[in-house]
Amino acid sequence: MTVPLFDTSTPLAPLRPQLLDAMTNVVDEGRYILGPNVSAFEQEFAGYCGAAHGIGVGNGTDALTIALRALGVGPGDEVIVPSFTFYASAEAIPPTGATPVFCDIDPDTMCVTAESVKAVMTPRTKAVIVVHLFGNVAPVAEIEALGVPVVEDAAQAAGTTYVGGRPGSLGTIATFSFFPSKNLGAFGDGGAITTSDAEIADRVRMLRFHGSYDKVTYQHIGYNSRLDELQAAILRVLLPHLDDWADGRRAAGRHYVDAGLGDLVSLPVPTDGADPAWHLYVIKHERADELAAALKDAGVGQKAYYRVPIHRQPAMAQYGAGVELPATDEVARTHLAIPMSPVLSAEQAAEVTETVRAFAGAAV
Ligand SMILES: Cc1ncc(COP(=O)(O)O)c(C=O)c1O
Structure with a gap:
């Protein structure tokens, strides 16, 4: 699938x-x-x-x-x-x-x-x-x-x-x-x-x-x-229809949790008091690029959106020079967006999770 x-x-x-x-x-x-x-x-x-x-x-x-x-x-x-x-x-x-x-x-x-x-x-x-x-x-x-x-x-x-x-x-x-x-x-x-x-x-x-x-x-x-x-x-x-779609996005996030994805990668954490309508579902993993390649091979969409943070972009050199942002660098390196939409089903979330599990198992 x-x-x-x-x-x-x-x-x-x-x-x-x-x-x-x-x-x-x-x-x-x-x-x-x-x-x-x-x-x-x-x-x-x-x-x-x-x-x-x-x-x-x-x-x-x-x-x-x-x-x-x-x-x-x-x-x-x-x-x-x-x-x-x-x-x-x-x-x-x-x-x-x-x-x-x-x-x-x-x-x-x-x-x-x-x-x-x-x-x-x-x-x-x-x-x-x-x-x-x-x-x-x-x-x-x-x-x-x-x-x-x-x-x-x-x-x-x-x-x-x-x-x-x-x-x-x-x-x-x-x-x-x-x-x-x-x-x-x-x-x-x-x-x-x-x-x-x-x-x-x-x-x-x-x-x-x-x-x-x-x-x-x-x-x-x-x-x-x-x-x-x-x-x-x-x-x-x-x-x-926005609220219904937002509920669909929340449900998709829960499908990943229920499938056990949180045992394999770091899941996104809502800010206190927030109930996010996840626009992108962004996980973190130490070997995010290798995981991305494994997902791609299995036909699972994924994207590292901000691998190079803005302060390191060439156009921002005059503003970014010498700036040290350790958490930004860490998340830029480890993040990966995985499938998310208002209609992402439990089966699809399970499929993605099993692909991640196979990657983790193969890596041990
Ligand atoms: C966080 C954020 N800010 C600003 C923008 C800019 O919006 P636009 O593409 O409509 O100019 C986007 C998306 O494209 C965005 O994701």
Whole structure:
């Protein structure tokens, strides 16, 4: 039995007629930029997250840059960000003029902690980007208690729940990506920003539209970064199903636990109070690359997403030189994503687990 790394098409299949209707309606309506579906989705998504305001933007990377700009981040400022995350989390900082400052993670939750942030704070720290990595939740309240605004990079955490609310409502401002493989994925690029601060929301709307409030006077260097009307129409069909898919992801995680995978590798650890809708199911193993090869040979999807952490990427040389992040390096070396989707069955999880067991047995 082959088991794919993810399955985006099976959950969408029953929704095909609704999706086609939604797209047809956009064509009939003929309003392609910031039309009725964008404003409706903005409200529906903000409501889902538990935030007062939602603003659709072009993608999750723009969402981060615009969120930072809306917080007033600019030249001379520092923004703290983890290095063990998708490259865009840090890539979004230099375009504001600010400097990325990399912090370490908790090797179990794979998210930043208040201690790891505090260790690199300086008087120039203007904001912290925390990443709710793989669907887990970073401790936002503890970090904001340090006296610095938190941008939640929630690109991977749609559908996750937390004792203090959902990702998107935990910090000063939050960003999402609707890249097709995400927990809530569009049929192309898309992103959103949520916040409960009306002034910040207002600045975000202005910045995503060329830095103008009225398209007559341009007082700010902004962006042309809007959620597409067609993508918004699609996302409105999908959003009501997000919680069911999130439950499917949780169930898939339990299937791995029940199959005994935890006896063979380190399983991902939810942060206290978090019930992750696992976007990626990322295990750790001392010989992760050899395990990846064994899984590949058996037809099991796997991927080491961030083998080279961001502070060691060539483009970040000026910010990463001399930075020492032991937990980041360790997790970068040992992590491996294995199959995860809302429809991953107990049989598939058992198959993956048995392949890992055979690898472990052969290695003894
Ligand atoms: C953690 C994280 N941040 C930011 C992004 C950037 O989102 P996008 O690809 O929509 O620009 C992604 C995903 O692509 C991501 O996984």
